[in-house]
Amino acid sequence: MKIIVLGSGVIGTTTAYYLAQSGHDVTVIDRQPAAGMETSYGNAGEISPGYASPWAGPGVPAKAVRWLMMRHSPLVVRPTLDPNQWRWMLSMLANCNHKSYAVNKGRMVRMAEYSRDVLVQLRRDTGIGYDERSQGTLQLFRTRKQLDGAATDIAVLQQYGVPYEVLDPAGCEAYEPALAKVRGKFVGGLLLPNDETGDCFKFTQKLAAMAQELGVKFRHGVEIRRLSSEGDKVTGVVTSQGELKADAFVLALGSYSPIVLKQIGIHIPVYPVKGYSITVPITDAAGAPESTIMDETYKVAITRLGERIRVGGTAELAGYDLRLHQARRDTLEHSVTDLFPQGGDVSRAEFWCGLRPMTPDGTPVVGPTPYRNLFLNTGHGTLGWTMACGSGRVLADMVSGRQPEIGLEGLFMDRYGRRNKPVLVPGGISVSA
Known part of the structure; x- marks a missing residue:
């Protein structure tokens, strides 16, 4: 499947890597000249489940x-x-x-603990250093x-x-x-x-290079202007270099995610x-x-x-x-x-x-939307580095039609009410598993 990932911070890059590992044709789009140049560049360095x-x-x-x-x-x-x-x-x-604190912390710990385990396995498999x-x-x-x-x-x-x-x-x-x-x-x-602990920027840069070896194409210096949609599907992303088409789209634009989503009627409190x-x-x-x-x-x-x-x-x-x-x-x-x-x-x-x-409850928004081929991986707050590998792997599994290894309860955008219409969960994936 041809997939476009919007954003090349640590969240977008890990998502692209795991999507490519799953056999997809992946393109990453970002306005910056290289991966990890915004919030991933100088964070505190903690991987803190x-x-x-x-x-x-x-x-x-x-x-x-x-x-x-x-x-x-x-x-x-x-x-x-x-x-x-x-x-x-x-x-x-x-x-x-x-x-609320107990519920929200439980959701965050679930993702963070899983993410740490995924990172440990990635380090064993690739020898990545940061x-x-x-x-x-x-x-x-x-x-x-x-x-x-x-x-x-x-x-x-x-x-x-x-x-x-x-x-x-x-x-x-x-x-x-x-x-x-x-x-x-x-x-x-x-x-x-x-x-x-570790340098998130170094990690993102090195993982981007590894993703390229798997066939991921990074298009940097490209401004994302809006998403095109028809019915319950996103049809393309309009950029400063024209409209790009794909079978599925993953939005990992961090703080800028709500700006792009609002244009197609999605409102998330990031x-x-x-x-x-x-x-x-x-x-x-x-x-x-x-x-x-x-x-x-x-x-x-x-x-x-x-x-x-x-x-x-x-x-x-x-x-x-x-x-x-x-x-x-x-x-x-x-x-x-x-x-x-x-x-x-x-x-x-x-x-x-x-x-x-x-997000106001601390938990990221990872999963499907009211558009059947648009997925979100955003809202990680201060824990983007901590949760990057786990949320990237979970998202890649969902897009690929596989059941993720952790429960999905509380991760989707519909926890904020039905203002955006029900999310369209890919067939065969259970939220409570």
Whole structure:
């Protein structure tokens, strides 16, 4: 089958790779000059199934008010006249309860755990390298209240059999020796030993090359203007280089997905939430992290990537604004220099931002649409790197008419109601399997 994938970030590239492995004729279209050049370029580097949690949770509204008052706030809201921003925020608030949190986290953990397993198998099969480390994630708590509040997450980890360990300060230092230099700044941590780290951009570039060896054609520098449709089928994609035809289409455009979908009557609540990162050259390996530290106070991830430290965080609601704000850099620098003061030279850091495609419930939208040959793989938020291989494999299985290896409940766009007409699930595929 001839298939067009829209988007060559880590989600689009993994989808194209697994579609090609399934024997399809695949073409990838993207406006950028190469794969992985937007949100996949400078993310925090975490592959964190154990940390897969929706932002909408019990107590978050009260926390958000406090965050907005902090000097180094993990949350910034820049109000716009876009009604989608307000609808998204209201929908997120509606998910800030115990019941919704447990359901949403369960869905996210299911996909994230599967994705980690698929990535491990891909690494075994291909030997792909991307500054990867398999040493886990340490969620670091600076206050007793944060440590006590981890009980809700721990209950879900237990429910899904995700390994974890609660550490006292000495245990945190044993896991991350450089933290001994800042003893007294934290009270404990939650270790997720099965989490991994790696450079998402390097991975995407290398996997794109492997996909090309399987016959995938990448058409870069091509602007996607709209989809053409007739009845319950998409007939083509109109681009800056003319209209391209295919038997099936996969939309993996991240934060830009709703713009293209709206033109054919599909409305999904994916909103761009801007995140920032700095990439710091290591100057003292003994003073740098060994794996990933999640600074719970500032919601900042500090990750070792080879001879660099990637520091990522901040949730900024400002639409599609890609301007870099110094205050956000100050927050990232504060977190990394407070915990790893001798690790790297922040004065030589690369400063970057990208738009995370967030859903209000945290779970991505992976699966069919009201058009029988159009499929979605978007809305992964901060976990695109974590969920990429799994969602790419699940999507390729569905397009190919195979039953995916994990349950599909809660992954489709119809969980947001029937505003977009019922989705058309390919024949023979069970949602609950």
